[in-house]
Amino acid sequence: MVYLDGAMMIPLLRGIAMWKCMHCGLEVMFQAVEPEVDNDGCHFICPGCEGRNPLANVSGNDSIVLAQPD
Ligand SMILES: [Zn+2]
Numbered sequence: 001m002v003y004l005d006g007a008m009m010i011p012l013l014r015g016i017a018m019w020k021c022m023h024c025g026l027e028v029m030f031q032a033v034e035p036e037v038d039n040d041g042c043h044f045i046c047p048g049c050e051g052r053n054p055l056a057n058v059s060g061n062d063s064i065v066l067a068q069p070d
Pocket of ligand 1: 024
């Protein structure tokens with residue numbers, strides 16, 4: 001497991017700083033969860049249901065900018 005220290009996270013929810021769990025619908029402050037990366041890509045683990053939620057790197061350069069796909 002690798003934590004993406006310093007990664008920027010930009011939820012695509014009209015500026016609302018929340019992730020929304022695709023499994024249980026829980027909305028989580030994005031500062032409250034650590035994005036993780038493994039062989040299947042970036043994701044965060046929902047603190048409510050422990051479900052895996054994929055994140056996409058939307059950066060156009062060498063930096064890491066994570067966003068939650070629609
Ligand atoms: Zn959940």
